[in-house]
Amino acid sequence: xxEVEQDPGPLSVPEGAIVSLNCTYSNSAFQYFxxxxxxxxxxxxxxxxxxxxxxxxxxxxxxxxxxxxxxISLFIRDSQPSDSATYLCAVKAAGNKLxxxxxxxxxxxx
Amino acid sequence: DTAVSQTPxxxxxxxxxxxxxxxxxxxxxxxxYWYKQDSKKFLKIMFSYNNKELIINETVPNRFSPKSPxxxxxxxxxxxxxxxxxxxxxxxxSHEGVETQYFxxxxxxxxx
Numbered sequence: 001x002x003e004v005e006q007d008p009g010p011l012s013v014p015e016g017a018i019v020s021l022n023c024t025y026s027n028s029a030f031q032y033f034x035x036x037x038x039x040x041x042x043x044x045x046x047x048x049x050x051x052x053x054x055x056x057x058x059x060x061x062x063x064x065x066x067x068x069x070x071x072i073s074l075f076i077r078d079s080q081p082s083d084s085a086t087y088l089c090a091v092k093a094a095g096n097k098l099x100x101x102x103x104x105x106x107x108x109x110x
Numbered sequence: 111d112t113a114v115s116q117t118p119x120x121x122x123x124x125x126x127x128x129x130x131x132x133x134x135x136x137x138x139x140x141x142x143y144w145y146k147q148d149s150k151k152f153l154k155i156m157f158s159y160n161n162k163e164l165i166i167n168e169t170v171p172n173r174f175s176p177k178s179p180x181x182x183x184x185x186x187x188x189x190x191x192x193x194x195x196x197x198x199x200x201x202x203x204s205h206e207g208v209e210t211q212y213f214x215x216x217x218x219x220x221x222x
Contacts, residue, residue, distance in 0.1 A: 043213035
């Protein structure tokens with residue numbers, strides 16, 4: 001079993017819809033939770049970073065962490081074609097090692 | 111003003127060759143990383159250096175040897191390239207103890 005599981009998609013939505021992405025993880029030692037966005041042929045860029053359970057909002061993006069269920073989510077409101085990318089969740093225990101999910105490919109259709 | 115840069119962007123080479131990839135960051139970070147992303151987009155850490163000292167060394171064949179001449183640079187040398195080494199290699203950097211990592215644009219390696 002992988003440490004972080006993420007549905008690979010692709011997830012296709014019409015412009016303006018809410019995009020819902022999620023990951024599950026197996027190790028309760030993970031304390032830090034991140035979402036990265038990766039456009040085709042580019043490096044991942046950090047979108048959201050959370051430490052505790054609960055919600056964190058940044059513009060159209062909301063990250064949710066439920067440590068009791070080992071479940072993390074990312075919601076994108078009012079999705080735009082420019083949101084079409086692969087979204088990678090990442091988790092971290094103490095130390096510097098990030099463990100990534102396999103990524104979910106999202107396609108927002110105009 | 112590229113924060114994390116890598117050279118070359120593309121690398122096509124024959125099996126058995128030796129090649130190097132270079133990474134530089136101008137963010138003043140003290141920790142740098144090498145990741146490998148396979149064809150299924152799975153991103154996995156290979157190495158991490160903090161202040162020129164190796165701190166993470168995942169299960170990577172010893173044909174891969176990282177080298178950090180200073181805090182701003184982390185190079186990756188690969189000996190005796192194999193077909194399975196074909197992937198995208200990303201460099202990243204961060205401050206020690208800070209969770210966010212910044213990634214370079216990647217080096218696409220194709221071994222024929």
